[in-house]
Amino acid sequence: MSDKRVYLYDSTLRDGAQTQGVDFSATDKAAIAQSLDLLGIDYIEGGWPGANPTDDAFFGNPPTLHRAKLAAFGMTRRAGRSADNDPGLAPVVSSGADVITLVGKSWDFQCTVALGVDLDENLRMIGDSIRHATTKAKEVIYDAEHFFDGYKGNPDYALKCLKAAHDNGARWVVLCDTNGGTLPDEVERIVAAVTKVVPGSHVGIHCHNDTENAVANSLAAVRAGARQIQGTLNGLGERCGNANLISLIPSLVLKMGYETGLSASDMTRLTQVSRELDERLNRAPLRNAAYVGEAAFAHKGGLHVSAVEKDPKCYEHIAPELVGNHRKILVSDQAGRSNFVARFREIGLDIDPKDPRIAGMMDEVKQREFSGYSYDGAEASFELLARSYLGEVPEYYRLSSFRVIDERRWNARGDLITLSEATVKVSLRDATQMAVAEGNGPVNALDAALRKVLLPVYPELQDLKLVDYKVRILTPEAATAAVTRVLIESADRRGNTWTTVGVSGNVIDASYNALRDAIVYKLFRDGASV
Missing domain, CATH: 3.30.160 (Double Stranded RNA Binding Domain)
Incomplete structure (x- = not known):
């Protein structure tokens, strides 16, 4: 194995399913697994066989994977039972999955308080379970729950738990920051100590995001020698979530020079995969998500745009195309001439940068924004305004x-x-x-x-549908007489989406203004005849 190769383990289908408000069906899980497989993830954790009907249905008819290994998750045997006679372990090891991942305690405090088991018995539980699982699957992984808290409290015992798994055949021992409270410098120090006992080529990291450090902690672990990272798409997970693989992958490859199972072509699908998950969850993508968010490569300030026009490296840490994203030039009351010229080019308007009409348009936009309009989130309304100003939009x-x-x-x-x-x-x-x-x-x-x-x-309007409707009060001091801004997001059957804006002291009037722009934009883009 190359020392620069890092293996990616996705637990969206189990850890991610523990997110509040997330409830995957077996069909959802199969579709997400196939998307992860196509992306190039090494391991896909499908769930916990025997824990619920959904996971049983998923493993009863697992999706066909071509690049990834399917993992079944479970826990080590119970105290006082043999591994081959444990009702909780049995459905996991008989799931037919290529990989079995077993979680076990590695913190003495958890053993005595949460489980109420003798520390030596916990070591036997780990060793027996791992050894039994190796007879049922091609590969076995041990997730050392609460490892960092355990190490800080009793490092000798925490390391004994890892050795019990590794010595009995575990391919990977994964260090879990289960409570999410460990900081990057601690992770790097502790992982470095672990790799003196278990080779880094057999060490993984599993971080939770309770201090907003899950990604940083995972990268710190890799620097210290760990060669497997566990995480979820878009950082799904219990409480504050897990390490976000969508931002981890480009940081590993583009920033740190590590290798993963993703090719350069696979990397360009990151934005698509991230948004596909949000679509399946029926939630709006996070606009300011690192690498893949709509705002990740959006430029609003005139000074920024002027520099980006000369060389994007002035204000972009990578080329957005590397992760399947795109540059976005916003137009607002903070915009300069460069913003307008760049936006004109994006929407296909061929206009001389020195054209005197640009100055008039800038004044118009800034005056409208002073009145409450916002065009940096309503690109369709801006395009209509620009084209109407130049006499290109018919009166439908x-x-x-x-x-x-x-x-x-x-x-x-x-x-x-x-x-x-x-x-x-x-x-x-x-x-x-x-x-x-x-x-x-x-x-x-x-x-x-x-x-x-x-x-x-205009039959072109047949497939026009309203996707989202937002109202914002602009003058709260006016109470029920306040000026309102309405944003309408529309879509058609081809998957095109666009946003329009309306402003008025009457919410119905503001809504009509946004609705009118949505209709006119659809007709103009589809080339409707007047």
Whole structure:
């Protein structure tokens, strides 16, 4: 094994499933496992056979993996039982997985307080279980739970636990910072001491993020000689989460020069894999996530953008394409001419940087942002504003008026209900049309009424759907009379998404402004005929 080779062990499907609000189905687990396999992860921990029906279903019909080894997780035998006669261990070792990972105590305090077992019996539990598992699987891993706390309290005993596993056939002994309270300098010192007892080529690290140091601790362990890292996608995990493999991998490879099972081409899938997981969890990706977040390579300040235009290295630590991300130039009231020129280029606007219209556009954007608009999070509205300023956006329709009525009343069954009804009057191709629609709230009713008029003329709107709707109060001191900003995220069936913004002292008016931009942007991008 190359001294620079680090093996990656993903525990998203078990540790990640312990995240509050996360509940993977067996189908979810299979899909995530296949994505990890395609990425190039070395080990994929599928779960704990025998612990719950979902994990039993997953191991009963495991996904086909081509690059990764599937691991089944369990714990060492109970005190007073033999390893081959333990009902908790049996389904794990008979799971059919290539790898068996067994967790055991390595902190004397945990042995006596949590388990109530004799320290020598705990050593026998580790050794017996590992030895038994080696007869059932190709590879066995020992997760030394609470190792760092145990080492700090009783280093001799913590090391004996590792030796009991290693001497009985464990391929890896993994040092777990289970409580997540150890700091990087401590990890590096302790791992260095461990590698004098167990070769670093057999030592792994498993960190929790309770001090926001899980990634730093994992990298420190590698520097000290550990050659396996355990973690999860996007840092999922109990409490504050586990070490985030999505940020660990590029740091290992691009910053520290280590090798993993990922090729350069595999690395470009990191952003996609990260966002696929968030999509499966039905949650918005973290915008400022390292390496893969939308904001990771976003530039807003005019001074920054001017420098990035000359050489991205001025304000970017790596090329975003290496991890499948992209550079993003934001336009706001802090923007300079460089921001605008860069954004124009991104949206395909061919305009001379010295064109006097740019100055007018800059003034327009800054005035609008002073009024409450925010274009650094509403790129579609900015593009429409820019193209409209240059006379490139047709007038697809003209709204003459709209009216929205909300009625709260008791229905015939005695239930208290609220109904929303919208009426729109639209000028469309030299004719005025009116439509009425009900909806689940005033914005939905307004959208439904507009679609009644527009869809027969613009079938491109058929697959337009609202994905997210956010309202922010801009003048809280005005209480219920406050100015509001509405952001609408829209999508179509091809997976395209875009965000638009509206501002008004009336939340329905602000919502319409954002909704109008969403509709017009869709029509313009699809080349709809006027």
